[in-house]
Amino acid sequence: MNSVYIDLAIGLVLAFLLFSMLVSGLNEGLVRLLGIRGKFLWAYLRDTLDGPDGKKSWIPSTIGEVFGRLPFSKDARPAFSDLPAPVQSTATTWSERLYERLREIDHRKDGKTSIASIPPGSFAMAVMEIVTGEGGVPTLLAKLKEGHSPLYGPLNGVWDTAEGDLDAFRKGVEKWFDGEMQRLTMLYRRYVRWVIAALGLVLTLVFSMDSLEYGRAILTDNAIRAQVAATADGGVRSVSGLRDKCPDHPNDPYACVTEVLSAPAFVQIVGNAPVSVKIPDTGSPKWSWNGGEWLQRMVTPGHWPGFLLTFFALLFGAPFWWDIFRRLTGIRVRAGEATK
Template sequence: MNSVYIDLAIGLVLAFLLFSLLLSGVNEGLVRLLGIRSKFLWAYLKDTLDGDKGKKSIPGTIAEVFSSLPFRRDERPAYSAKPPPVESAATSWTGLLYERLREIDHGKDGKTSIASIPPGRFAMAMMEIVTGEGGVPAMLAKLEAGGSPLYRPLQGAWDTAHGDLDAFRKAVEQWFDGEMSRLTMLYRRYVRWVLAVLGLVLTLLFSMDSLEYGRAILTDNAIRAQVAATADGGAQSLRSLREKCPDHPADPYACVTEVLSAPAFVQMVGHAPVSVRVPDGGSPKWSWNGGEWLQRLISPGHWPGFLVTFFALLFGAPFWWDILRRLTGIRVRAGETGK
C-alpha cells in the first residue's frame, strides 16, 4: 500500500516539475525575444544618469514590464563593435557609459543586448569618463548643471573619498552594486507576477486538473494490481477484470494494454484544444478538442484541480526538483553543486 502512495507522490511531483520547467522556459523565451532584461536595465540607467524632467523610463507598474516596456520606444543605445573613440560623439551620459562598455556587448537587432553590468566594470567606465571630462569636480559640475540624478550619489562618493581617486572608484562601485541589488529585487518582484499570469494561462490551456491526474495514477496502479492478481488466480479472476473493461468483454487484456499504453501523464496533457496522437507505425494525427476543452473549463468539478495546479506552479521548478530528489533519493555529486 505504501508503494501506491509513493507512486502517487512521485507522479504528482514529476508533473509539477515538468510543467514548472515549461513555465520557466516560456517566460525566459519571452524575456529573450523581447529583450526585456536589457531594456529594463537601460531604462534605469537613463533615469539615473540623464534624467528626463521627472518622466521616468523604467516601468512604474507591473503591467508596464511586459506591456509597454517591450513595445514602446527602445531606450537602449545602438550597438557598436568599435572600440571607445578618442573624442566622444555621445550627447548623453548614458551614451558616454555605453561607449566604454562595448567590450562586453554583442549585437542584436541593432541595439545593445547588455542586461547586466558588473559593478567593477561600471566604476572603471565612470573613471574613464572622469578622465575625459577633466577630473571629478569638472564632471560633477556638468552633472549638476544638467540636472542629472547621478550628481548626488557621485558627489557623496567624492566627499567621502576626500579627493582620493581610488577611494572614489571603490565608493562608486559599492554604490552601483547596491543599486543593482535593488534593481534585481524590483525586477524579480515584477517577474513573479508575470509568472503567475503565465502559470494561469498554462493551467487553463492544458486544462490540467491535478486531482484528476492523481486519480488516474491510482487507477493505473489498480489495473496493474488486477492484472497481477488475474495472472495468479486463473480464469476465474477474469470476471472482475472484464467488469473494468466493458469495451473488450472477450479480451480484457486488450483493454489493459490500451489503458496502460496511455499512462496518466499522457492523459493529463491530452486535454488541450489541439492534441496529437502517434499511432503505431503511422504518422502523427492532430485533432481539435476545442469543445471538450471548453467543457472542462466551465465544469466546476475541475476547478479545484485547476487551482491546485496553479498554486503548485507558483513554487517553481527548483522547489519541485528538491522534493523529487528527496522522494527518489537522487543525489547530486559534489562537483556538480558548484556549477
C-alpha cells in the same frame, strides 16, 4: 501501502515540475523576444545618468508598462556599435558615454545593444575611464551637477567618503552600483512574478489540469498495475476485469494490457487540452479536436478546486519543485553545483 503514497507524491511533484518548467520557458521566451530585460536595465540607467525623458521616467512603474510601454515605445537602449571605445568621446548623453566604455562586450541584436546585465566591477571601471577622460573626479562631478544628472548625488557622496582616494572611490562606486542592481533585480522579479502567474493560469486552463483528478489517476494506475500482476499469475481468465478499460480489444487481453499500461496518468492529464494527439502502433500521429470536452471541464465546478491547486502549485516555480523532487527520489547534487 507506503509505496502507493510515494508514487502519488512523486507523480504530483513531477507534473508540477514539468509544467513549472514550461511556464518558465514561455516567460523566458517572451522576455527574450521583446528584449525586456535589456530595456529594463537601460531604462534604469537613462533615469540614473541622464534623468527622465521630459516629465516621464524611462523605467516603467506598473506591470502594464513593463510589458506594454517598455517593449513597444521609445527604446532606451543605445545603438549597437562593434567599434572599440574612442579616445575622445562623441556621445551626447552620459548613458551613451557609459555604453562607449562597455560596448566591447556587446553583440548585435536588432540594431540595439544586447547588454542586459552589467557587473558592478565593469561599471566602476567604466566610470573611472570617464573620470580620466574628464580630467578628474571634481571635473566630472561639476559637469554632472551642471547637467542636472541624478548620478551627481551618489557619486558626490562616494567621493566625499573616499576623501580624494581614487581606489576607494572606485570601490565605493562598485559597491553602490551593486546595491542598485540588487534593488533593480528585486523590482524586475516583482513584475515578472505577475507574468508567471498569468502564464500559469493560462497553462492550467489550456491543459485543464485538475490536480485532484490527476492524483486519483495515479492511484488508479497503481491499482491497474496490481491487477495486471494478478492477471499474470492467474492466466487469461483473470483479465476480464480489465476489458472494460479498453473496449477496442475485447478479445485480445494482451493488447488490452498493453494499451492500459501505455497510457499512464500523466499522458491522460495532458490529453485534456482542446487539441489532443494519439500515437497509434502504426501510421502517423492522429490529431483530434477536443474542444467540447475541454469546455465541459471548464464549466464543471467539480474540477475548479483541482484547477486552483494546480495554479497555486505553479506559482512556486520550477526550482522549488525540483528540490522537492530531488528529496523524494534521493537524487544527489554534486558539491560544485550545490554551492552555486
